[in-house]
Amino acid sequence: MVPTHYYLILSAVLFGLGVVAFIFKRNIITIFMSIELMLNAVNLAFVAFSQALNKLDGQIFVLFVIVVAAAEAAVGLGIIILIARNRHSLNVENVDLLKL
Amino acid sequence: MSILNYLWIIPALPLLGSALNGLFGRKWPNKIVNTVAVGSTGLSFFAALEAAREFTQLAPENIPWVKQYFTWIVAGDFRAGFDLQVDHLTVVMLLVVTGVGWLIHIYSTGYMAHEGGYYRFFSYLNLFMFFMLILVLAANYVLLFVGWEGVGLSSYLLIGFYFLRKSAADAGKKAFIVNRIGDFGFMLGMFLLFKSFGTLDFVPLFAKAAPMPPDLMGHLGMFTVACLLIFTGACGKSAQLPLYVWLPDAMEGPTPVSALIHAATMVTAGVYVVARSHILFTHAPTAMFVVAIVGCATAFFAATIGLVQTDIKRVLAYSTVSQLGYMFLACGVAAFSAGIFHLITHAFFKALLFLASGSVIHAMGGEQNMQNMGALSKKIRWTYLTMLTGTLAIAGFPPLAGFFSKDSILLNAYQSESGGRILYAFGLLTALLTSFYMFRLIFLTFHGKPRYNEKKVHVHESPKSMLVPLMILALLSIVGGWMAAPAFWGAPDYFAKFLEPVFAQGGVGNAEAAEATAHALETPLAVVAVVTALLGFIVAFWLYIKQPGKPEQLAKSMRGVYTTLLNKYYVDEIYAALIVKPLLWLSSSVLWQVVDVRVIDATVNGIAEGATDLGDGVRHTQSGNTRSYAVWVVIGALVIIAIIFWPYFRVATVGAVR
Numbered sequence: 001m002v003p004t005h006y007y008l009i010l011s012a013v014l015f016g017l018g019v020v021a022f023i024f025k026r027n028i029i030t031i032f033m034s035i036e037l038m039l040n041a042v043n044l045a046f047v048a049f050s051q052a053l054n055k056l057d058g059q060i061f062v063l064f065v066i067v068v069a070a071a072e073a074a075v076g077l078g079i080i081i082l083i084a085r086n087r088h089s090l091n092v093e094n095v096d097l098l099k100l
Numbered sequence: 101m102s103i104l105n106y107l108w109i110i111p112a113l114p115l116l117g118s119a120l121n122g123l124f125g126r127k128w129p130n131k132i133v134n135t136v137a138v139g140s141t142g143l144s145f146f147a148a149l150e151a152a153r154e155f156t157q158l159a160p161e162n163i164p165w166v167k168q169y170f171t172w173i174v175a176g177d178f179r180a181g182f183d184l185q186v187d188h189l190t191v192v193m194l195l196v197v198t199g200v201g202w203l204i205h206i207y208s209t210g211y212m213a214h215e216g217g218y219y220r221f222f223s224y225l226n227l228f229m230f231f232m233l234i235l236v237l238a239a240n241y242v243l244l245f246v247g248w249e250g251v252g253l254s255s256y257l258l259i260g261f262y263f264l265r266k267s268a269a270d271a272g273k274k275a276f277i278v279n280r281i282g283d284f285g286f287m288l289g290m291f292l293l294f295k296s297f298g299t300l301d302f303v304p305l306f307a308k309a310a311p312m313p314p315d316l317m318g319h320l321g322m323f324t325v326a327c328l329l330i331f332t333g334a335c336g337k338s339a340q341l342p343l344y345v346w347l348p349d350a351m352e353g354p355t356p357v358s359a360l361i362h363a364a365t366m367v368t369a370g371v372y373v374v375a376r377s378h379i380l381f382t383h384a385p386t387a388m389f390v391v392a393i394v395g396c397a398t399a400f401f402a403a404t405i406g407l408v409q410t411d412i413k414r415v416l417a418y419s420t421v422s423q424l425g426y427m428f429l430a431c432g433v434a435a436f437s438a439g440i441f442h443l444i445t446h447a448f449f450k451a452l453l454f455l456a457s458g459s460v461i462h463a464m465g466g467e468q469n470m471q472n473m474g475a476l477s478k479k480i481r482w483t484y485l486t487m488l489t490g491t492l493a494i495a496g497f498p499p500l501a502g503f504f505s506k507d508s509i510l511l512n513a514y515q516s517e518s519g520g521r522i523l524y525a526f527g528l529l530t531a532l533l534t535s536f537y538m539f540r541l542i543f544l545t546f547h548g549k550p551r552y553n554e555k556k557v558h559v560h561e562s563p564k565s566m567l568v569p570l571m572i573l574a575l576l577s578i579v580g581g582w583m584a585a586p587a588f589w590g591a592p593d594y595f596a597k598f599l600e601p602v603f604a605q606g607g608v609g610n611a612e613a614a615e616a617t618a619h620a621l622e623t624p625l626a627v628v629a630v631v632t633a634l635l636g637f638i639v640a641f642w643l644y645i646k647q648p649g650k651p652e653q654l655a656k657s658m659r660g661v662y663t664t665l666l667n668k669y670y671v672d673e674i675y676a677a678l679i680v681k682p683l684l685w686l687s688s689s690v691l692w693q694v695v696d697v698r699v700i701d702a703t704v705n706g707i708a709e710g711a712t713d714l715g716d717g718v719r720h721t722q723s724g725n726t727r728s729y730a731v732w733v734v735i736g737a738l739v740i741i742a743i744i745f746w747p748y749f750r751v752a753t754v755g756a757v758r
Contacts, residue, residue, distance in 0.1 A: 023730050031726075096724035 007048035014041035028080050028090045039069050103150045107167050107184040111233035113144040118226035125219025134209045137222035141205045145198035152191045166239050185239030189602045193236040196447050200364045201229050203569040207455050208356040210565035228254035232365050241290045241300040251366045252279045259353040271349040278346040282336015289329030296322050306379045314383040327380050327387035338370025338424045341398045351413040355458030363420045363454050364447040371427040371443050375436045392432025396526050399425030403533035408665045411468050412457045415541050426509055435512030437599040445501035448580045449493035452573035456487035459562045470544040477546035479559045484546050486570040491542050493577040495535035496633045504581030507626050535636025543644035
């Protein structure tokens with residue numbers, strides 16, 4: 001059986017990749033995908049703990065996270081489409097009208 | 101239904117008139133404004149008459165008649181209610197205020213007919229009536245003070261009636277501010293009374309005060325201080341030294357206002373308050389002495405200024421100040437009923453004189469300088485006759501009203517224990533001056549040669565609405581004093597008798613012994629007074645009719661005295677230098693430039709500038725760049741994690757070192 005900390009290390013690596021991509025990427029869709037990556041990294045940690053502790057709580061949480069992620073995808077993609085239509089660009093640097 | 105149960109109707113009627121005219125009068129024709137204003141005061145007068153009739157039928161134990169309508173202020177033990185009170189003094193004041201007020205309203209309909217702001221004038225005038233009635237009907241000092249301030253407000257509004265003229269607006273402000281100084285004293289007096297007696301209602305307050313031992317002469321006990329403070333307020337309202345300066349300037353208002361407010365009623369409020377508080381004053385001989393001295397000094401001082409003024413209304417204004425001094429002199433020698441008596445006769449003849457002078461000004465098309473008048477007696481016969489009546493009354497010729505009241509004051513002053521002879525001497529001297537300046541006014545205005553351009557000025561007699569009030573007031577100026585006449589043949593003075601229930605409570609003392617000596621003195625003093633008045637007349641006649649060039653020669657030969665008098669002893673200039681200038685300096689160079697600009701504004705602006713600077717600095721974190729926000733989020737998350745896990749890290753590292 002794979003030890004729990006393997007899962008956790010993988011989860012941390014995925015999450016770190018997500019954060020880095022979130023910060024350094026300019027394409028909105030890529031940023032969006034990096035958010036999904038972070039969410040799923042967390043999911044992985046949840047199920048790992050769930051198995052290690054032999055409790056169902058973690059798995060239930062994962063279901064919640066998936067639901068929220070789905071909702072977020074619906075809203076987020078809608079926003080992205082609107083931005084693309086209005087700005088003819090997906091570069092996040094161009095979305096800075098609130099800047100002083 | 102008895103009006104005594106519905107006393108509030110008497111002041112409410114003018115208030116209603118004021119509200120109607122003030123709210124809707126702008127659109128109404130003059131006739132409706134007239135009807136509302138004159139009607140409401142007229143009804144109020146008749147209500148007062150009815151109240152007086154019912155009052156005379158009251159049983160003595162029901163007097164003073166106090167009616168509590170509602171509680172206005174409650175705070176701890178303190179209660180001030182909308183309570184109205186009727187006693188003998190109130191009845192007298194009520195009739196004078198509503199009666200004279202009504203006549204002046206009627207007169208005003210003629211005098212103001214061609215003026216702008218007609219409805220505004222009557223709205224203010226009615227408002228004044230309301231507050232004056234509250235003042236005389238009030239059953240406690242607090243409600244009295246409401247009326248007191250209210251008449252001050254109306255006075256301010258009416259003095260500044262021609263508010264486009266700067267001098268009028270300034271005069272209004274001056275009146276208000278000078279009165280404020282007096283009111284300050286009045287309020288302190290009220291506070292002291294409440295602290296000492298626990299109530300400000302007249303009946304219980306005076307009942308508590310009456311049995312208390314009086315203050316000693318020369319000691320500043322509670323009574324003395326309270327009385328002096330109240331007298332300060334009276335000085336402001338009744339234009340006594342040193343607060344009289346506003347009254348002459350108040351002549352900037354329309355003439356009916358001068359007659360009603362600045363001669364007949366409002367300015368007598370101070371005398372009324374002193375008379376109302378007579379029980380307190382009789383407990384404070386020092387305060388009484390001060391009242392007498394101030395009254396006497398004011399009477400003399402103002403009369404000397406009146407000698408040389410050339411503006412017809414100003415002469416009358418100084419005469420008013422002088423006559424008010426007489427009233428205070430009477431109060432100061434504990435002759436309260438004599439003071440009130442003079443208040444009433446003065447209300448008649450001074451209202452008459454002012455209204456007649458208004459009629460003269462009306463006839464001359466707005467001219468007020470007596471040096472540009474002369475020889476008007478033929479052209480405005482009725483005005484002349486009525487004004488002459490008023491002059492004879494104020495100069496103290498028997499059997500006119502002024503003779504009886506002035507005589508009664510002089511007699512009481514003569515009998516007074518503290519400095520009576522000196523007070524009497526100055527009173528008599530003032531009577532001489534009064535007679536002189538009044539006849540000077542008559543001769544300059546109505547006799548001699550015309551000194552105006554007869555082609556330009558079309559002299560015309562005033563309309564009936566102005567003449568009828570003049571005639572009624574002239575009649576009152578003649579018969580108004582006869583109530584006191586029987587004193588000369590040994591019968592009781594009916595006026596003093598009527599007021600006795602009010603003024604006897606104080607226990608003024610051996611009234612009967614005084615009466616006996618009074619009878620012995622009455623006739624000789626009266627003769628002296630009449631001779632004095634005659635002397636004034638003769639001097640004026642000689643100077644202004646026989647030797648018309650003489651006054652100028654006299655003025656030249658006594659240049660110093662003349663210019664001092666003409667400039668009113670430079671009192672206004674002295675006040676300006678001693679009080680107004682330093683205050684202005686303090687306000688502008690200290691309070692404005694330092695306290696306001698450098699402290700208050702600097703604090704407020706400093707806080708605002710600090711916030712701006714802080715914002716300027718923090719603003720740079722809001723780049724508008726989504727990715728930089730993401731970095732902040734990550735940093736924040738890391739910081740939170742670091743804080744949460746810090747203890748475990750430490751345990752781990754410490755454990756590793758060991």
